[in-house]
Amino acid sequence: MDKHITTPIDTSKVIALKAGDYVYLTGRIYTARDAAHKRMFEALQQKEELPFDIINQVIYYLGPTPARDGQVIGSAGPTTSSRMDKYTPSLLNLGLKGMIGKGKRNDDVIDSMKKNKAVYFAAIGGAGALLSKCIKSSKVIAYEDLGTEAIRELWVENLPVIVVIDSEGNNFYESQMNFTS
Amino acid sequence: MRIVHTDAITKAIKEMCIEANLYLTEDVKNRLKKASHMESSDLGKKILGQLEENLEIAQKDLIPICQDTGMAVVFISIGQEVHLEGNYLEDAINDGIRQGYEEGYLRKSVVSDPLLRENTKDNTPGIIHYSIIPGENVEITVAPKGFGSENMSRVVMLKPSDGEEGIKKAVLETIKLAGPNACPPMVIGIGIGGTFEKCALLAKKALTRNLEESSKEEHIKRLEQELLEEINQTGIGPGGLGGKTTALGVNIETYPTHIAGLPLAINVCCHVNRHVKRIL
Numbered sequence: 001m002d003k004h005i006t007t008p009i010d011t012s013k014v015i016a017l018k019a020g021d022y023v024y025l026t027g028r029i030y031t032a033r034d035a036a037h038k039r040m041f042e043a044l045q046q047k048e049e050l051p052f053d054i055i056n057q058v059i060y061y062l063g064p065t066p067a068r069d070g071q072v073i074g075s076a077g078p079t080t081s082s083r084m085d086k087y088t089p090s091l092l093n094l095g096l097k098g099m100i101g102k103g104k105r106n107d108d109v110i111d112s113m114k115k116n117k118a119v120y121f122a123a124i125g126g127a128g129a130l131l132s133k134c135i136k137s138s139k140v141i142a143y144e145d146l147g148t149e150a151i152r153e154l155w156v157e158n159l160p161v162i163v164v165i166d167s168e169g170n171n172f173y174e175s176q177m178n179f180t181s
Numbered sequence: 182m183r184i185v186h187t188d189a190i191t192k193a194i195k196e197m198c199i200e201a202n203l204y205l206t207e208d209v210k211n212r213l214k215k216a217s218h219m220e221s222s223d224l225g226k227k228i229l230g231q232l233e234e235n236l237e238i239a240q241k242d243l244i245p246i247c248q249d250t251g252m253a254v255v256f257i258s259i260g261q262e263v264h265l266e267g268n269y270l271e272d273a274i275n276d277g278i279r280q281g282y283e284e285g286y287l288r289k290s291v292v293s294d295p296l297l298r299e300n301t302k303d304n305t306p307g308i309i310h311y312s313i314i315p316g317e318n319v320e321i322t323v324a325p326k327g328f329g330s331e332n333m334s335r336v337v338m339l340k341p342s343d344g345e346e347g348i349k350k351a352v353l354e355t356i357k358l359a360g361p362n363a364c365p366p367m368v369i370g371i372g373i374g375g376t377f378e379k380c381a382l383l384a385k386k387a388l389t390r391n392l393e394e395s396s397k398e399e400h401i402k403r404l405e406q407e408l409l410e411e412i413n414q415t416g417i418g419p420g421g422l423g424g425k426t427t428a429l430g431v432n433i434e435t436y437p438t439h440i441a442g443l444p445l446a447i448n449v450c451c452h453v454n455r456h457v458k459r460i461l
Contacts, residue, residue: 022224035298063249063288063290064248065244065248065286066286067286068243068244071244074248074288075247075250077247077248077249079329080362082362102329102364102420102421103329103361103363104360104362122361122421122422124228124231124232124420125329125361125364125451126232126246126247126452126453127232128248129236129242129246130231130234130238147289147302148289148290148300149300162224162420162422173360173421176421177415177416
């Protein structure tokens with residue numbers, strides 16, 4: 001089912017999303033991938049604040065290519081989510097509601113998603129040029145020294161994503177494979 | 182004897198890094214188009230259509246096909262009648278990579294130490310494979326490799342008695358483990374034989390071979406075809422979201438091996454299977 005959703009997303013929006021929904025996201029989201037997750041995780045261990053208010057926010061696992069003159073951002077597709085699994089439950093416990101990436105998640109993440117009512121979206125891997133067209137603004141807000149891995153605040157319009165794991169733990173990857181094979 | 186200046190090698194590699202990240206080869210594009218017509222899943226068809234559109238945007242607006250512009254893998258074969266003048270060759274190659282990734286607005290994805298993980302900020306060093314060939318040419322292939330799929334690759338040291346059946350089992354297991362992580366539809370490079378490191382190199386080389394050119398060995402050609410069919414029956418599909426287009430092609434390279442061994446390497450690549458070849 002096609003749905004249009006604006007971010008940030010609270011629990012009521014999250015629980016309405018079901019595995020397999022094709023969603024167009026509009027609004028503010030944040031980028032963070034391996035190195036930024038590690039740094040956020042370490043900040044939490046040191047009892048420090050995260051660089052942005054994470055409640056009801058969506059994180060896009062993305063490290064873009066540099067923008068050419070006149071472009072908002074370079075190529076901007078998802079990276080593999082499982083590398084963030086180690087750090088994700090801590091962020092979900094703090095109020096993170098959505099993640100955009102690609103590929104499988106581990107049981108700890110799925111359990112935490114069910115407990116905290118969060119949703120995991122997949123964007124199309126390898127379609128970075130196409131997806132960059134949905135990003136209308138981009139600003140580095142933290143960890144600039146990490147280059148492509150810095151945290152960026154993006155404004156997206158109709159970013160196409162698919163609900164792969166919903167807040168009840170239903171997994172679209174698994175159901176589709178069982179259905180088609 | 183022919184003199185080749187290393188500046189020409191630097192320039193070629195710079196241009197090839199940029200070209201590889203913006204334009205796919207015709208064989209991959211053709212396979213993608215064909216798959217798009219054949220796919221029975223509606224969502225799968227939609228995704229394949231988006232991947233084709235992505236290629237058009239990349240070409241038109243000079244935006245890399247994928248944000249993971251890879252670690253630059255360079256195969257360089259130098260004719261033994263060639264005399265190189267200029268810089269130390271390895272520096273000349275890395276200079277080309279550095280310039281290409283900077284001037285081409287490509288992502289710098291290399292860290293200097295695998296544990297300390299500090300970005301080198303210029304995408305060097307590359308992974309360089311040298312060989313000496315007869316004649317006066319310098320042949321260069323640049324194949325930027327993304328790590329979403331590289332991470333799902335494996336080397337398996339099979340036993341001779343495992344045979345063809347063991348190879349198929351290990352390949353299919355690898356593909357199923359890779360699933361949506363490797364951005365299907367994938368391209369699979371397989372190396373069989375040699376030693377532990379040789380089969381991995383064969384698998385990487387297999388990815389740079391035109392998908393329309395099957396192996397010249399009849400039994401290997403059959404294995405390529407059968408594996409492609411079986412991989413496409415897993416149901417993983419485009420984006421891992423179901424369908425029959427899980428792989429666009431399977432290329433196998435082989436080499437003699439030891440009486441006790443059957444080394445197998447499976448190098449997984451996504452549809453952004455980048456490689457550019459030039460002869461200087």
